[in-house]
Amino acid sequence: MVLINPFTFKEIDPDSPFCNRQQEQRDLLGYARANANVVLFSPRRYGKTSLVKRVQKELGTQGYLTLFTDFFGITSAEEAAFRLARAFFEMTRKEENWFKKSIRLLKSFRPVLKPDDEGKLSLTVELATTKQKGLETIEEVLGSLDEFARDKKIKIQIVFDEFQEIVLLKESLSLEGIMRSHIQKQPISYFFVGSRRRLLLDMFNERKRPFFQSALNYELKALPHEELAPFLVDQFQRGKKECPLPVAEKISSRVHQHPYYAQKLSFFVFETAEKKVNESDLKPAFDLLINAEKPVFEAILQxxxxxxxxxxxxxxxxxxxxxxxxxxxxxxxxxxxxxxxxxxxxxxxxxxxxxxxxxxxxxxxxxxxxxxxx
Ligand SMILES: Nc1ncnc2c1ncn2[C@@H]1O[C@H](COP(=O)(O)OP(=O)(O)O)[C@@H](O)[C@H]1O
Ligand SMILES: [Mg+2]
Missing domain, CATH: 1.10.10.10 (Winged helix-like DNA-binding domain superfamily/Winged helix DNA-binding domain)
Known part of the structure; x- marks a missing residue:
């Protein structure tokens, strides 16, 4: 029988096993319902993106429209506008009336629907006008969102992932100013998510910055050891291998309850171990983990x-x-x-x-x- 490794180190989709984060989900749901803005921060690969997608899925079942966009790697304000426009249409396309309304409101972009490899319609956007540039374009997208959110029947929650990336743009301060002025008048809860904590937190906690004190600071910590170890035991079991709790505890400690490394180390333990996981499987698995991360670390040093x-x-x-x-x-x-x-x-x-x-x-x-x- 071929056993399938149950551990994953890709972003975890909202229906796959997820360790704990119960309190965080409750908190974030509460903030969303209260239309509060939140800065969600932690080092990279702690599970922020997986967590907010889960929260957005739950909000979806409660009648919310949710918008998700990731600012990672953007190189201009115009690109930020493109991503935001696409996410806006992606949010509204679930219902024809909303979709039509968003197309009417957002004049500078056109949604383009094309079948992807799996035959599903995927959405991209095109600029509908050549008149505007950079900051004006994002201003227009946010303005359309203001209008769209004015409809009292519509409840909206928005996630800006890796939001600190906008700080790296040359027009960042104007961009922060424009975004803040729109966001503060919208009846919408925003989650500003990011891994580069200093950049992100400074945006919200420095007196002179447009976003000063406009959101709650919310830190995502490593996973609690008492939750992580039994979670790993369950995952091994799902993959039809037995991992005694004390061994799972060793895995958890070895990576300091780091969510991503816990999954990845367990992945290699699963590959190395026989039917029953033994403490001696840890060392070779840890070496494999280090080896797998080496190119990432070398790139950091470079x-x-x-x-x-x-x-x-x-x-x-x-x-x-x-x-x-x-x-x-x-x-x-x-x-x-x-x-x-x-x-x-x-x-x-x-x-x-x-x-x-x-x-x-x-x-x-x-x-x-x-x-x-x-
Ligand atoms: N609650 C969790 N339970 C299990 N694994 C998790 C959890 N949170 C994060 N992970 C692991 O961490 C990885 C990174 O998650 P991701 O949401 O992309 O983190 P971030 O957005 O903080 O960089 C996931 O692929 C998964 O392996
Ligand atoms: Mg992420």
Whole structure:
């Protein structure tokens, strides 16, 4: 009998097994119903996207229209407008009247429906006018959304995933201003989701920024150990292998309850183990995991300047409260204080390190392991 590996490290669709996050789902549903805006933040691969899709699906069953768009990798305000326009039509196409209304309101874009490989109609958008540019285009899309949301019968919830990406655009401050002015008058709950926490949180918590204090800060933490370990046991069982709870607990601890790594390490354990999982399966599986992540880590280092790499490695080996002490600087060849400060700022911006109780530390537990075992 061929056994199918039950572990997945793709985004989890709303009907597949999901560990815990019950309280988070209740909270987010409550905020959505109260038309509150939320900044949902955590390091990457903690399950933010999977979670908000779940919440949106539930809202859908409660009569909400939901809009989801991802700003990852956008290069211009115009591209943001394209993505938003597409998501707008995607939201309204579920019912003909709404679809027609959105087409009427949003004049600068045309929806185009084409059958995809599976024969389903997939939606793209085209610019219907060449008159507008960048910021004007997004202004128009948001204006149409204002109009659309004015209908009291319609309840809307919106997710902007990887929202901090707009900060990286040259026209970012105007874009933030335009978005804020529309969003604040709409009777709509927005979730601003992001993995680069410093960039995202600064948008909402710096006094001079347009989005200042316009949303609740909501942190998604790693999974609770007491939930994760039994969840893994259940998943092994679903795949017809037995994993004793103490072994599942070891898997959970090994990756510090990191949701994505827990799935991926379990995936390799499942591949390595016989019918019954043994503690000795962990080591080879962990090596496979590290190997699988290596290209990702190498790419991260390639994007850094030498002094940033030196500091990152120092923190991986020796997380320390006294970063600027003579001994620490000397032991890790960190160079000048000014240089350290610059490198520190960049690493925080990239969300590679964060300040914890005891001092700075590498955010990603596996990256930390890899760096300190080189
Ligand atoms: N609650 C959960 N239960 C099980 N696995 C999860 C959970 N949350 C996240 N994961 C794992 O983490 C991966 C990344 O999830 P994703 O939603 O893409 O994270 P993010 O949007 O925070 O980067 C998923 O593919 C899955 O393997
Ligand atoms: Mg995501």
């Amino acid at each position: 994007g850094l300047a030498p002094q940033q790499i030196v500091l990152l490695k120092a923190l991986a080996l020796d997380p320390s409260p006294s970063l600027f002490s003579f001994n620490y600087i000397k032991a890790h060849h960190l160079g000048s204080t000014g240089g350290i400060q610059g490198a520190l700022k960049k690493l925080i911006q990239l969300d590679l390190i964060e300040k914890r109780e005891k001092g700075f530390d590498v955010v990603d537990p596996l990256l930390r392991h890899w760096l300190s075992h080189q």
